[in-house]
Amino acid sequence: MAGPNPRSYDLVLYGATGYTGDLTAQYITTHLPSDLRWAIAGRTLSKLNTLASTLAILRPDRPPPAIVTVEHTKEGLSALANTTRVLITAVGPFHRYGSVVMEACATTGTHYLDSTGETPWVYEVAHKYHDLAKKNGACLITQCAMDSAPADLAAYALVRFLREKCDAGTKEVVHSIQEWKNGMSGGTLHSLVGVAGGYPFAHLKESIKPLALSVDGVRPQSKPRSFGLSGTRREEEVGLLTDSVIGISDTGLVYRSWSLMEYGEAFSYFTGMKAANRVSGFLWHAGLAMSLPMLLISPLRKMLTSVLPSPGEGPSEKAKARDRTSWQTVAFCDNSSAQKAVCEMEYSGDMYSLTALLLSEAAMVLLQPDGENWAQKLGGGVLTPATLGDQYVERVKAAGLSMQTTLIGQ
Template sequence: MASDRKYELVLLGATGYTGNLTAEYIQEHVATDLKWAIAGRNGKKLAEIAAELKVLNPDRIQPEIEVVELKSDELHALARKTKVLITTVGPYWKYGTPVVEACANSATHYLDVTGEAPWTYDMLQRYHETAKKNGVVMLPQCGIDSVPADLLAYLAVREIRANLNVGVTTCVNTMQKISSGGVSGGTATTAITLIEAYPLKFLAKSMKPFALSSVPPPKAQVTESFFTKLLGYRQIPDLGILTDSPQSGSDIPIVNRSWSLFSGGDFYGPRFTFSEWLRVNTRIMGSIVHYITTLSLLLLFIKPFRWYLKRLVYQPGQGPTKEAAANNVLSYKAIATADHDSKKRSVATFHYNGGGYYMTGILVAEAAMLILRGGDNLGKRLGGMITPASLEMEYVERLRKAGIKIESGMLD
């Protein structure tokens, strides 16, 4: 990577809901000597945001403005100006591919906050080797999808390795408490339209649990009984009554890629199985959530239903108010079981008081700064498409200092 680039970091999509919150976090909390820019298609809106950012913190290097269309030549020119590029412009299947291509070919580190697992798989197939060859990383899903899940699995495994020096058989992650002011327009649009982006056969292939793994999956995978699947819930000690999680489809492939990146699966263990669920208060609620989720997914295949949903949600660029988001709580808990006769367990927790979208800004900004100015880690050594967990403990410590409560230890 050229050392004489104009910027250290460019944030593409600063006029969007998540991008704006990310810009605010960088302005208020990231190193004041950072040379950075906000980028997007609307110069007037970018100027307004830059003015608002200066009010937030006038005592730092202010972001410059880069007006850019999402066209290959302009994106290549932008990528060549910076060492690291964050994009919050979604849907990623629609707008993200030329950004990844520009970064991979320009030797620029790339991060995003997508939750679109099929698109992530697509980018892995198309640009991983190019990025790796050029000595840079691609870090997708570095927001609420899929940082909490990936870090908790890593920490739970790490505890068992430190205490017993064995791998893990099962790791169960749960969304324990999620209070939200709603989803942004961009998130809603992505969820509704992703099914239109790829053929059904590709969607099925790309969303398999080990679709992103760099090595073949473990031979022995824990499966549930038909009766449990029919009821739609399961009850696990110290985790509660669990049902379908809205994040499992995007989180599980990322965690399993981390499994493969750490010593080809040996660190996590050759029998490692990861699952993710949503905690509910009653069994009946577990069944209700399961069947509503299943029905909603089926209805997304019906075009008139997708059209109707688009009319109900926020428009892109809009989202929950700051006042509503400030009262939100996000809490995750994971338990891993040792591949050992003792069946000892470890626990890892992740807790944040505040909005999920602002937290996403924290997650991606701190990862970018670690890649830019941090120490050595597995992700940097590997290059190409990496995962949040591959940034290892320095990333965890940065998030702790940013106000996210992350803990781990042995349970038994």
């Protein structure tokens, strides 16, 4: 890798033997440069050795990663962070295990990437570690995964596109999941259920507000929209929408990107998933509205946890072969014109493989920045995937995330 560096590694993958970690290790082995100085890290040496053997079979022509055992303690993780330029963590649930990793990176000036979708935890650490990370030049990028990074990148690409083509800011972005054929891992499901019991109700309530992740004191002129009682909303370019299961995490992340970058003062964001019709959309909306509060009841959480797949388990190779996801996003100029732009995205593959791609390519941008992205301009902090800019968009497109933006209207 370019440039001298006193640290032992360019990249450390922590939690490499878990479901997402294993896929990320495979992606790094098969796609990233062979001169990458990297290590796989975790608590159990035998599991790390087994993974290293698997990676050697995948790419026998490249040097194997180093193996680092580490205890999940403040001291152990601070020492680990001090050995590397970038640390990817796949150790969840993040509300239980993530804060000490992020603190270690913020303190040591180490760039950080994670795969969380736990918005209440992101709300906690974004306000807790942003200033410390910026002081030490660490870019701490959360939610760099399947659930919210595509929404964040689509919004960023559209804002950039409208600025370039129309010389205008963006008034509104409407994001939609058009197709979602994916299984869920045990770790993801346990995280989603467990986070509801990890915080007081007041914290949970505050963290899921649309602007909760925005930088302190930064608010748009426009009030975020919601579905209301009908549970649906029709938008010409994206169709009839209802609640998205990842709508809360998408919304918070995109508004944080807006607050860190220049999207337009009147910016607003809305997200959903395609509904077959208004009746099914309303029923889905009502079902989510009733089921989410049930996670606050401890006996119901324990009952649900007992029937979920174990952490570390995930969809089979046969099941993943059928997976596919597509998104469609529309953005409107904030000037008086009727111009708007549409971003169509598609990924043929499972979402955990997409997470591995997103994490790994983000690491390469942090290691080899082009000098143009907002993460560098901001100088660090708790940031978002979109702050990695055009370089990141181009890397993930080249790696297999189809993404096309077009201008429509007069």
